[in-house]
Amino acid sequence: MTRTTxxxxxxxxxxAAAALGASALPAIAQSKIVLRISTxxxxxxxxxxxxxxxxxxxxxxxxxxxxVQINLNGSLFKQGTxxxxxxxxxxxxxxxxxxxxxxxxxxxxxxxxGYLIRDPDHQQKVFNxxxxxxxxxxxxxxxxxxxxxxxxxxxxxxxxxxxxxxxTPADLKGVKLRMPGSKEWLxxxxxxxxxxxxxxxxxxxxxLKTGTIDGQDNPLPSVRAAKFYEVTKQIVLTSHxxxxxxxxxxxxxxxxxxxxxxxxxxxAAKAAIAFNxxxxxxxxxxxxxxxxxxxxxxxxxxxxxxxxTVQAAYQNSEYAKVWPKGLVDRINAVK
Ligand code: KDO
Numbered sequence: 227m228t229r230t231t232x233x234x235x236x237x238x239x240x241x242a243a244a245a246l247g248a249s250a251l252p253a254i255a256q257s258k259i260v261l262r263i264s265t266x267x268x269x270x271x272x273x274x275x276x277x278x279x280x281x282x283x284x285x286x287x288x289x290x291x292x293x294v295q296i297n298l299n300g301s302l303f304k305q306g307t308x309x310x311x312x313x314x315x316x317x318x319x320x321x322x323x324x325x326x327x328x329x330x331x332x333x334x335x336x337x338x339x340g341y342l343i344r345d346p347d348h349q350q351k352v353f354n355x356x357x358x359x360x361x362x363x364x365x366x367x368x369x370x371x372x373x374x375x376x377x378x379x380x381x382x383x384x385x386x387x388x389x390x391x392x393x394t395p396a397d398l399k400g401v402k403l404r405m406p407g408s409k410e411w412l413x414x415x416x417x418x419x420x421x422x423x424x425x426x427x428x429x430x431x432x433x434l435k436t437g438t439i440d441g442q443d444n445p446l447p448s449v450r451a452a453k454f455y456e457v458t459k460q461i462v463l464t465s466h467x468x469x470x471x472x473x474x475x476x477x478x479x480x481x482x483x484x485x486x487x488x489x490x491x492x493x494a495a496k497a498a499i500a501f502n503x504x505x506x507x508x509x510x511x512x513x514x515x516x517x518x519x520x521x522x523x524x525x526x527x528x529x530x531x532x533x534x535t536v537q538a539a540y541q542n543s544e545y546a547k548v549w550p551k552g553l554v555d556r557i558n559a560v561k
Pocket of ligand 1: 426
């Protein structure tokens with residue numbers, strides 16, 4: 227064999243190896259389970275950052291098995307449209323609200339009611355116990371998603387563009403209070419005494435800046451992360467809803483996993499929730515000082531008056547008519 231033939235053959239072999247390598251890579255990538263995540267959370271918020279914890283935990287426990295794709299700022303699907311996207315098979319994971327669930331399972335509008343869940347500890351106990359198990363089973367049957375746990379979003383507070391004297395719900399009369407765009411959310415704004423105005427989370431900053439809305443309600447960590455404090459003058463500590471987000475995984479994706487993969491995904495979700503809850507609870511306790519330093523007025527209204535008005539609004543509503551019998555008492559009894 228001549229030298230030229232040998233080197234030609236070597237080059238051909240190298241070329242074939244390179245071609246093989248190139249086509250082998252996508253084949254490996256294809257065999258990974260793709261988990262597309264969509265959330266309106268901003269990157270600076272704990273429930274935005276928690277998805278990185280989810281991804282890192284899973285990459286460590288199941289190296290090379292999952293391709294976790296995080297889409298923040300509602301960039302993949304609009305806020306509130308995630309359950310429909312999961313049903314269509316276009317999305318695997320999302321953080322959904324009780325209001326999203328109530329659209330499909332009206333009896334669970336109970337968890338959209340103000341002044342029911344007391345605090346983060348009560349929230350974890352309710353949803354990690356028999357009440358949560360019943361709800362998660364119904365959600366799996368009717369919405370075709372697995373709830374992997376609930377993350378604490380925080381205690382929702384009223385945040386106003388212009389400061390005003392707010393003692394009772396009557397003092398919010400005529401205030402255009404932005405709420406997320408579904409009737410379950412709008413009802414809460416109405417129960418608070420305001421004029422609820424639907425708007426997606428991503429449009430709130432501009433709405434406050436330009437004055438198309440007079441205020442918005444969110445937990446303090448989100449007011450900080452989304453920088454709403456830059457375009458508002460007051461926070462009224464109504465603490466009207468101990469809010470949470472449910473980590474939901476489509477059944478299609480869940481059922482395609484091995485037993486070990488299901489466990490690892492569930493553990494990664496638990497790690498993400500623990501990260502979110504720990505940081506959020508800690509930060510929530512420190513933020514009043516931060517907002518005061520930023521020049522905002524932070525006022526405490528007559529919370530009992532808000533509680534009575536909001537609870538009565540829910541008890542007398544169409545929503546309460548379909549709440550499972552005795553569930554309010556069972557929730558209250560969880561200690
Ligand atoms: C909001 O739009 O006010 C809300 O707080 C509602 C929650 O259910 C959740 O969607 C949250 O926004 C987003 O995750 C952005 O923080």
